[in-house]
Amino acid sequence: MKFLLVIGQNALYTYEKINQEYEPVFIEGSEVFVLRAGAIREEMKSYLEALKDEKNLGTTAKLEFDVLESADDSRNLALQSVLEEHIDRTYPLDAALQTVMKKLVRDKELRIDKYGINYEGCSYKMDRDRVVRDAFDLLAYTVHIRDVVGLMNW
DSSP states (O other): OEEEEEEOSSEEEEEEEETTEEEEOOBTTBSEEEOOGGGHHHHHHHHHHHHHHHTTOSOGGGOEEEEEOOSOHHHHHHHHHHHGGGEEEEEOHHHHHHHHHHHHTTSGGGOHHHHOEEETTEEEEESSSSEEEEEOOTTSEEOOHHHHHHHSOO
């Protein structure tokens, strides 16, 4: 069974494609699976077991993921090393945000071209076809994980 896994700052967000749209998967009653930084390997084992149970699968071997990375390379590497056999595709955050900004810039009232977007506590702007990260900007348009998932071309 295939899912979209979004790596957040301190949590995982799981989505399942239903009728050409991604819908959040609630694991143990929550759409967010919180990660403790010092125990990623154990947390991921718990996550896989909880997702397996939620979807009534006999084994975690049936789980497959497309992964949207976070801004934290060390977290991405740690999660990918644990999920290695379950990952089908990986999407770098910069490429995803570039796609999102190109779509949002069409709405001139958002002023994406001037102020950029806020995502997961950071500000991102386009500079000559590359994404530049900076501190949170009150003037930037805030997008949430669900917005990014909805605007991507998966």
